[in-house]
Amino acid sequence: MLSDAIKDQIKSAHDAFARGGYEVALAEALAILERQPKEPNATRLVGLCMGELGEPTQGATLLAQAAATSLAVCATELDPERQRFGLEWAASCLIEAAEAFQALNDHVTANELLLKSLKVGRPPLTRYLKVSEGLCEVERYHEALEVLQRAERSFPRALELLRALGAVHAALGDKMRAIQAYSAVCALKPSDQDALSRVDRLLSAKVPTWHFPMMNDLPRNEAFRAAIEARMSATTKVLDIGCGSGLLSLIAARAGAEAVYACESEPQVSRVATQVISLNELEDVIRVIPKRSTQMQLGVDLPERLDMLVCEIFDVSLLGEDALNTIEDAKRRLLKEGAKIIPCGARVWCQLVESDELRARYHVDSAEGFDLSPFNQLRDPRVLQLDLRRFDYTPLTAPCLAASFDFEGEFSQLGEAVLSTTVERAGRADGFIFWYDLILAPDEEHVMSTSPHVDGTHWMQGFAPCYDGQRQLEAGELTHFMCAYRRFLLSFKHL
Numbered sequence: 494m495l496s497d498a499i500k501d502q503i504k505s506a507h508d509a510f511a512r513g514g515y516e517v518a519l520a521e522a523l524a525i526l527e528r529q530p531k532e533p534n535a536t537r538l539v540g541l542c543m544g545e546l547g548e549p550t551q552g553a554t555l556l557a558q559a560a561a562t563s564l565a566v567c568a569t570e571l572d573p574e575r576q577r578f579g580l581e582w583a584a585s586c587l588i589e590a591a592e593a594f595q596a597l598n599d600h601v602t603a604n605e606l607l608l609k610s611l612k613v614g615r616p617p618l619t620r621y622l623k624v625s626e627g628l629c630e631v632e633r634y635h636e637a638l639e640v641l642q643r644a645e646r647s648f649p650r651a652l653e654l655l656r657a658l659g660a661v662h663a664a665l666g667d668k669m670r671a672i673q674a675y676s677a678v679c680a681l682k683p684s685d686q687d688a689l690s691r692v693d694r695l696l697s698a699k700v701p702t703w704h705f706p707m708m709n710d711l712p713r714n715e716a717f718r719a720a721i722e723a724r725m726s727a728t729t730k731v732l733d734i735g736c737g738s739g740l741l742s743l744i745a746a747r748a749g750a751e752a753v754y755a756c757e758s759e760p761q762v763s764r765v766a767t768q769v770i771s772l773n774e775l776e777d778v779i780r781v782i783p784k785r786s787t788q789m790q791l792g793v794d795l796p797e798r799l800d801m802l803v804c805e806i807f808d809v810s811l812l813g814e815d816a817l818n819t820i821e822d823a824k825r826r827l828l829k830e831g832a833k834i835i836p837c838g839a840r841v842w843c844q845l846v847e848s849d850e851l852r853a854r855y856h857v858d859s860a861e862g863f864d865l866s867p868f869n870q871l872r873d874p875r876v877l878q879l880d881l882r883r884f885d886y887t888p889l890t891a892p893c894l895a896a897s898f899d900f901e902g903e904f905s906q907l908g909e910a911v912l913s914t915t916v917e918r919a920g921r922a923d924g925f926i927f928w929y930d931l932i933l934a935p936d937e938e939h940v941m942s943t944s945p946h947v948d949g950t951h952w953m954q955g956f957a958p959c960y961d962g963q964r965q966l967e968a969g970e971l972t973h974f975m976c977a978y979r980r981f982l983l984s985f986k987h988l
C-alpha cells in the first residue's frame with residue numbers, strides 16, 4: 494500500500510514527464526525508488542524518462558521490470574477490484590515495454606512480452622490484434638493465426654479481427670480462408686471498399702505463368718518420374734505436397750502407389766487437379782486435399798503417417814517456396830519415421846563471375862552522356878533468374894559448394910558458411926551465378942541439376958550481384974565469400 498506522500502510524489506513526477514521535464518521526472522522517480530525500491534509506477538517512469546533521454550535499451554528493460562513487479566504484486570492482492578485494475582496496468586506496461594523493444598528492433602523480446610500480455614486478465618480485442626501485428630512483423634504468421642483464432646472465441650464478429658484474419662491467411666497462402674474472412678467483413682459492412690477489393694483481387698488472381706513451362710519441363714519431369722518409379726513399392730502411401738496439376742501424384746499412382754494424398758494450397762489449382770486426376774481415371778488412388786500442407790492434420794486429412802513424400806516446391810533459389818519449413822513440418826507431423834523423400838537432398842553451387850551483360854541487368858552508370866546512377870537505388874534486391882547460356886560471362890573461380898541439405902536426415906532452416914577459393918582468372922567480381930542439384934534418390938543415380946552446363950530446365954539459373962561494390966581480383970589470390978540461408982532466403986556476399 495502506497496503512502497499518501499509517495500502517491501503525491503508519483504503524481505508530481507508524472508506531471509513533470511507530461512510537461513516534457515524528463516530530467517525532473519527522472520530525479521523524482523529515482524527519489525521514490527530510494528524510499529520504495531522496485532515501486533512499479535516509479536520504475537515505469539524511470540524507464541520512460543530514460544527512453545526520452547537517449548537510453549532506450551535501459552528504458553525498455555525498466556518498463557518490462559515495472560510490468561513484472563506489478564504482476565507479482567497483483568498475485569498477492571486480495572481485493573478483486575484492485576487486482577483487476579493492477580492487472581490491466583501491468584498488461585499495458587507489458588505492451589509499452591514491447592513497443593520499446595520493437596523500436597530497438599529486438600522483436601524476439603518484444604514478442605515474448607506481447608505474448609505474456611495475453612496471459613494477463615481478460616485481454617481486450619486490441620491486445621490480441623497488437624500481439625498478432627507484432628508476430629506478423631517478423632513473419633511468425635502461424636503464431637499470429639493462433640492468437641487471432643483465440644480472439645475469435647471472445648469476439649467472433651469483430652470487423653478488425655476478421656480483417657486481421659484475412660491478412661494472415663493471405664500471408665500463409667491460404668487464399669480460401671482469406672476470402673472467407675474478407676467476405677465476412679463485407680457481409681457485416683457492405684460498404685467496406687477495402688475488404689471488397691481484397692476479395693476481388695484474391696478471387697481473380699490467376700495462376701503464376703511459370704506453371705506452364707514447369708509442366709512442360711522434360712528433364713524435370715523425367716528425373717522425378719524415374720526416381721518415383723525406382724523408389725515405389727505396392728504398399729507405399731504417398732504424400733504429394735504442392736500437387737499443382739497433379740502430375741507427380743499421377744506418376745506415383747501409375748508407378749503402383751497404394752494411395753496418394755495430393756495437397757495444394759491454391760484453391761483454383763486444387764480444383765483443376767481434381768479434374769485432371771479424374772480425366773486420367775486415377776481418382777480411386779489419388780485424393781486431393783485443398784490445403785497448405787502445414788495446415789493438414791493427421792486423423793482429419795490423412796488417416797495415418799505416410800511412407801513417402803514427393804514434393805517439387807522449389808524456385809530458382811531452391812528455398813523461395815518455403816521448402817525447408819514445409820519438409821521439416823511434414824517429417825515432424827505427417828510422415829513415418831524414415832519415410833522416403835523425393836528429393837532426398839539438394840546441393841547449391843555458386844561461382845564468382847565478371848560480366849558486362851549481367852551487370853547491365855541490375856546497374857546503370859550513364860547513358861547518352863548523362864549520369865543516371867541515382868537510379869541504382871531503385872533496384873530490386875532479390876536475385877535474378879536468367880538463362881546463363883544466353884549471356885556472356887567469365888568465371889573467375891571454380892564452382893563452389895555453397896550449401897547442402899539432407900532432407901531425409903538432419904537439416905537446419907538457418908545456415909551460413911564462409912567459403913575461400915583461389916581466383917583462377919583475373920577480373921572484376923560482378924556477382925555470383927548459382928544453380929542447384931536435386932538429389933532424388935540416396936544412391937545419387939537420380940540427380941537433376943539446374944546447372945548452365947546441362948540440359949536446360951524451366952528454372953534456368955540465378956545471379957546474385959555484388960551490390961556492395963565490385964572488386965578487381967588477381968589470378969592466384971585467395972578470395973572469400975559468405976553463403977547464407979534463412980528459411981526461404983538464400984544470399985551471397987563477397988567478403
Ligand SMILES: C[S@@+](CC[C@H](N)C(=O)[O-])C[C@H]1O[C@@H](n2cnc3c(N)ncnc32)[C@H](O)[C@@H]1O
Nearest residue numbers: 735736737740756757758759785786805806819
Ligand atoms: C512448383 S509447383 C509444382 C506442381 C507439381 N507438383 C508439379 O511438379 O508439376 C508447386 C505447387 O505447390 C503449391 N504449394 C507450395 N507449397 C505448398 C504447401 N506447403 N502445401 C500445399 N501446396 C503448396 C503451389 O501453390 C504450387 O501449385
